[in-house]
Amino acid sequence: MSKPKGRHAKVRKDKGMARKLSEILESLAQLIRAIGVLVDALSKWFG
Incomplete structure (x- = not known):
């Protein structure tokens, strides 16, 4: 599996920030x- 690119990666990062x-x-x-x-x-x- 390749690393998530674009939007999905950003969303994941934002969720981490929010947490x-x-x-x-x-x-x-x-x-x-x-x-x-x-x-x-x-x-x-x-x-």
């Missing part, structure tokens, strides 16, 4: 949630 982007967004959301929990705990601690 990478969604992974980054997901980890970013988890980070924000963790920071929120930490800030909440600290405000209770000092409040």
